[in-house]
Amino acid sequence: MTEYTMDTCPACEKAAAKVSHEFRMGCRGCAARSIVRGPHFKRVQLAGMQDRQYRGALAQLGVTHEEVRAQAAVDMLLRVQQRQEQRRATPAGTSTDAPARCTADAQPSAAPAVQASARASQPRPAQATP
Numbered sequence: 001m002t003e004y005t006m007d008t009c010p011a012c013e014k015a016a017a018k019v020s021h022e023f024r025m026g027c028r029g030c031a032a033r034s035i036v037r038g039p040h041f042k043r044v045q046l047a048g049m050q051d052r053q054y055r056g057a058l059a060q061l062g063v064t065h066e067e068v069r070a071q072a073a074v075d076m077l078l079r080v081q082q083r084q085e086q087r088r089a090t091p092a093g094t095s096t097d098a099p100a101r102c103t104a105d106a107q108p109s110a111a112p113a114v115q116a117s118a119r120a121s122q123p124r125p126a127q128a129t130p
């Protein structure tokens with residue numbers, strides 16, 4: 001079996017440029033990436049602690065948690081970039097009846113939701129009805 005390193009592996013080269021679903025046997029980078037995409041990593045991230053199944057997956061593929069986290073960081077960065085590119089690739093005014101200023105509204109932003117929830121958590125002022 002060919003042992004790839006992240007410098008020689010064609011799948012890792014692709015994955016470094018854009019989110020790729022290509023993996024090579026015997027490559028630590030690919031093994032780590034496959035764990036990132038698998039169910040165990042998400043569960044561990046959510047739980048904030050490693051469990052037996054996750055450790056088992058690490059041991060099985062011979063990679064470390066640090067390698068997996070490094071791949072996860074690359075993946076996340078690429079996904080954000082990809083989303084931004086997709087947004088840019090859909091120029092305003094492609095639809096005939098959409099004015100250009102609609103792009104500001106079309107951008108999904110967490111800010112309004114945060115504001116809304118902050119407003120909702122505030123106690124309602126007592127109604128001063130005479």
Ligand SMILES: [Zn+2]
Nearest residue numbers: 009012027030
């Ligand atoms: Zn690889």
